[in-house]
Amino acid sequence: xxxxxxxxxxxxxxxxxxxxxxxxxxxxxxxxxxxxxxxxxxxxxxxxxxxxxxxxxxxxxxxxxxxxxxxxxxxxxxxxxxxxxxxxxxxxxxxxxxxxxxxxxxxxxxxxxxxxxxxxxxxxxxxxxxxxxxxxxxxxxxxxxxxxxxxxxxxxxxxxxxxxxxxxxxxxxxxxxxxxxxxxxxxxxxxxxxxxxxxxxxxxxxxxxxxxxxxxxxxxxxxxxxxxxxxxxxxxxxxxxxxxxxxxxxxxxxxxxxxxxxxxxxxxxxxxxxxxxxxxxxxxxxxxxxxxxxxxxxxxxxxxxxxxxxxxxxxxxxxxxxxxxxxxxxxxxxxxxxxxxxxxxxxxxxxxxxxxxxxxxxxxxxxxxxxxxxxx
Amino acid sequence: xxxxxxxxxxxxxxxxxxxxxxxxxxxxxxxxxxxxxxxxxxxxxxxxxxxxxxxxxxxxxxxxxxxxxxxxxxxxxxxxxxxxxxxxxxxxxxxxxxxxxxxxxxxxxxxxxxxxxxxxxxxxxxxxxxxxxxxxxxxxxxxxxxxxxxxxxxxxxxxxxxxxxxxxxxxxxxxxxxxxxxxxxxxxxxxxxxxxxxxxxxxxxxxxxxxxxxxxxxxxxxxxxxxxxxxxxxxxxxxxxxxxxxxxxxxxxxxxxxxxxxxxxxxxxxxxxxxxxxxxxxxxxxxxxxxxxxxxxxxxxxxxxxxxxxxxxxxxxxxxxxxxxxxxxxxxxxxxxxxxxxxxxxxxxxxxxxxxxxxxxxxxxxxxxxxxxxxx
Numbered sequence: 001x002x003x004x005x006x007x008x009x010x011x012x013x014x015x016x017x018x019x020x021x022x023x024x025x026x027x028x029x030x031x032x033x034x035x036x037x038x039x040x041x042x043x044x045x046x047x048x049x050x051x052x053x054x055x056x057x058x059x060x061x062x063x064x065x066x067x068x069x070x071x072x073x074x075x076x077x078x079x080x081x082x083x084x085x086x087x088x089x090x091x092x093x094x095x096x097x098x099x100x101x102x103x104x105x106x107x108x109x110x111x112x113x114x115x116x117x118x119x120x121x122x123x124x125x126x127x128x129x130x131x132x133x134x135x136x137x138x139x140x141x142x143x144x145x146x147x148x149x150x151x152x153x154x155x156x157x158x159x160x161x162x163x164x165x166x167x168x169x170x171x172x173x174x175x176x177x178x179x180x181x182x183x184x185x186x187x188x189x190x191x192x193x194x195x196x197x198x199x200x201x202x203x204x205x206x207x208x209x210x211x212x213x214x215x216x217x218x219x220x221x222x223x224x225x226x227x228x229x230x231x232x233x234x235x236x237x238x239x240x241x242x243x244x245x246x247x248x249x250x251x252x253x254x255x256x257x258x259x260x261x262x263x264x265x266x267x268x269x270x271x272x273x274x275x276x277x278x279x280x281x282x283x284x285x286x287x288x289x290x291x292x293x294x295x296x297x298x299x300x301x302x303x304x305x306x307x308x309x310x311x312x313x314x315x316x317x318x319x320x321x322x323x324x325x326x327x328x329x330x331x332x333x334x335x336x337x338x339x340x341x342x343x344x345x346x347x348x349x350x351x352x353x354x355x356x357x358x359x360x361x362x363x364x365x366x367x368x369x370x371x372x373x374x375x376x
Numbered sequence: 377x378x379x380x381x382x383x384x385x386x387x388x389x390x391x392x393x394x395x396x397x398x399x400x401x402x403x404x405x406x407x408x409x410x411x412x413x414x415x416x417x418x419x420x421x422x423x424x425x426x427x428x429x430x431x432x433x434x435x436x437x438x439x440x441x442x443x444x445x446x447x448x449x450x451x452x453x454x455x456x457x458x459x460x461x462x463x464x465x466x467x468x469x470x471x472x473x474x475x476x477x478x479x480x481x482x483x484x485x486x487x488x489x490x491x492x493x494x495x496x497x498x499x500x501x502x503x504x505x506x507x508x509x510x511x512x513x514x515x516x517x518x519x520x521x522x523x524x525x526x527x528x529x530x531x532x533x534x535x536x537x538x539x540x541x542x543x544x545x546x547x548x549x550x551x552x553x554x555x556x557x558x559x560x561x562x563x564x565x566x567x568x569x570x571x572x573x574x575x576x577x578x579x580x581x582x583x584x585x586x587x588x589x590x591x592x593x594x595x596x597x598x599x600x601x602x603x604x605x606x607x608x609x610x611x612x613x614x615x616x617x618x619x620x621x622x623x624x625x626x627x628x629x630x631x632x633x634x635x636x637x638x639x640x641x642x643x644x645x646x647x648x649x650x651x652x653x654x655x656x657x658x659x660x661x662x663x664x665x666x667x668x669x670x671x672x673x674x675x676x677x678x679x680x681x682x683x684x685x686x687x688x689x690x691x692x693x694x695x696x697x698x699x700x701x702x703x704x705x706x707x708x709x710x711x712x713x714x715x716x717x718x719x720x721x722x723x724x725x726x727x728x729x730x731x732x733x734x735x736x737x738x739x740x741x742x743x744x745x746x747x748x749x750x751x752x
Contacts (some may be wrong), residue, residue, distance in 0.1 A: 036698075036699075036702040036704055037695070037698065037699070037702075037704075038699055038702075038704045038706045040704065040705060040706075041705045041706065041709075042706065043687070043706060043709065043710075044690075045687070061702075065698065065701060065702055066674070066694070066697075066698040066701070070674065070675060070694070070698075073675060074675065074677060074692065074694055074695075080692070080694070080695055080698075081695065082690045082691055082695070298442070298446065299446060299449060299450065301450060311419070311421070314420075314458045315458055316450065316456070318442070318446070318450055318456075319413070319450075319456055319457065319458070321442075322412075322413065322441065322442040322446075322456075323412075323413075323414055325441060325442070326412040326413075326414075326437075326441055328412055328413075328414045328416065329416060329417045329705055329708060329709070330414045330416075330417065330418065330419060332705060333417075333419065333705070333709075334419075
């Protein structure tokens with residue numbers, strides 16, 4: 001399912017290829033997030049234009065609305081959203097943690113009130129697997145418990161044990177039900193927890209690897225911790241994960257963070273940030289982010305960035321600024337497209353640099369220019 | 377500039393071709409409205425996919441924001457909005473009438489407070505021409521006064537005289553300044569007023585034709601009058617307009633109204649309705665409009681309409697309904713695209729029917745099915 005094609009001689013960066021039910025994914029890869037069955041503001045044709053190889057769907061959101069039975073009965077998520085390349089779904093656990101109210105975690109699962117109408121609901125490892133099986137994603141994530149940052153070591157230990165117990169129940173469900181993704185089989189990734197403690201990260205990784213999944217994610221990152229802790233979480237987990245399985249850092253990160261993580265051996269990334277900040281007028285450029293609404297761009301004839309895709313580069317900063325001020329939806333589309341292009345190009349360039357054996361040079365040169373912040 | 381290619385034997389419908397600075401327009405034609413330099417929610421690539429031959433820009437909006445000097449300095453509206461096919465701009469008069477506050481009409485022009493920041497401004501025939509020249513549209517509309525419905529005959533008479541005096545001033549400005557549109561010349565259309573009075577419509581049409589413009593619009597329609605009065609306004613104007621000049625019914629209408637007007641000899645239409653109602657969940661179908669948010673479509677696997685363009689037809693009603701309920705922008709895009717496709721296909725089918733000499737049959741068959749309202 002996963003093959004390492006090249007390794008960078010001077011760091012842990014690696015280039016790989018994943019074969020999934022709906023196609024091939026070249027790694028390292030950035031995965032656009034389609035929370036509710038749509039990558040916000042974009043049409044699937046544009047995702048193809050961007051060269052998106054795999055997108056995300058959020059189990060929690062799709063379970064609540066329109067409901068996984070509706071999607072299953074309409075032929076599963078690929079057909080529903082008219083997207084025929086791979087899809088990864090998360091477990092729903094993180095959204096229960098970040099969006100739902102009155103959460104109560106027990107060994108059985110998590111009780112909560114949903115954020116839409118306040119209904120009382122319960123999500124369990126088995127139900128998360130069942131929902132994701134109904135969605136028919138290529139990769140389903142195991143149901144885990146994500147401890148907050150900061151948290152007591154005691155809490156982190158208990159949470160980690162719970163995550164391992166839930167992982168076993170997920171595994172049992174998978175073996176019994178053999179979920180499919182289109183014409184192929186659904187793959188399943190375990191999630192390494194353990195907060196900031198190296199020994200807990202190791203323990204979590206070893207326990208999950210013992211259960212043998214198709215890939216492993218580093219969870220519990222991007223929850224408010226300093227960047228240093230984020231990098232350590234990766235460094236403390238990666239050595240205990242098998243070389244021949246893909247590694248996924250969930251919900252990350254800025255362009256420099258993604259490059260740093262690739263250098264530490266991570267293969268997959270997803271983040272809502274590129275599309276979310278786009279809707280507030282922030283665009284990524286090789287010289288760092290810019291805010292398109294600034295007066296400075298009123299008569300700026302240049303495209304957003306010299307790296308812009310032609311779909312966006314045909315418009316001046318002045319025009320996109322005007323669209324933003326005028327409240328035109330095209331503004332949100334153009335910056336969302338641009339920012340995703342920036343992230344997808346970043347991982348594509350990283351792949352190439354790894355193949356050519358000069359990843360560190362590429363990384364340092366990118367970060368140097370990006371953080372000089374010449375633009376603003 | 378305009379050539380009649382075919383006439384329907386049983387009514388006033390005609391097929392024609394207009395040569396403008398930025399290309400050819402086949403008539404009868406529907407023109408999508410790009411109020412603020414963007415046809416709401418759509419990218420120019422999609423307008424091309426729709427086969428849009430000409431779009432509108434609103435002088436009032438673009439004058440206020442970003443300002444016509446900004447657009448002029450950035451290379452005029454075609455370049456600013458990255459649209460290289462023809463553009464028609466209105467005079468700004470109608471928006472002053474419908475959006476601005478504290479209007480005061482004098483012989484000189486209209487004083488008002490704008491709807492964005494309440495600034496006091498004045499629009500005159502000369503300024504409207506100057507703004508449209510800065511925008512560089514292919515067709516500029518003369519600055520007119522649009523009487524409300526209903527209005528006193530006395531008011532309509534005075535208003536009509538003012539419109540004629542303003543038309544002369546516009547003509548003077550045009551002759552003196554010779555405005556351009558890209559590599560070609562800008563064309564100018566007069567606007568027939570006269571409210572509901574046949575003799576006033578005739579007077580207005582004759583006075584404008586004496587001044588000799590490139591085309592003529594029927595103005596003062598779609599201002600709250602019954603459909604019968606709308607049709608009469610056309611019937612009372614068309615006989616006094618030259619056969620060899622295009623005729624434009626401003627701001628209209630429903631699909632049956634457009635067909636009725638084509639049958640009365642109108643060549644050009646524009647309306648914000650297809651995109652505006654799309655943003656509220658209404659989609660046009662051959663069986664009449666449907667509201668996609670209705671529960672009836674929760675599991676409906678069919679596309680919006682059997683006539684849907686592939687760009688939209690790949691999605692089920694169930695999916696689009698889900699996107700609307702979830703607040704996803706893609707929903708607005710898909711219905712806007714669909715509705716414009718419906719209107720553009722309507723005028724394309726009308727052109728074909730006229731060429732084949734069976735327009736009346738086409739019109740009656742379309743309206744019969746459309747008004748049976750089987751869908752809801």
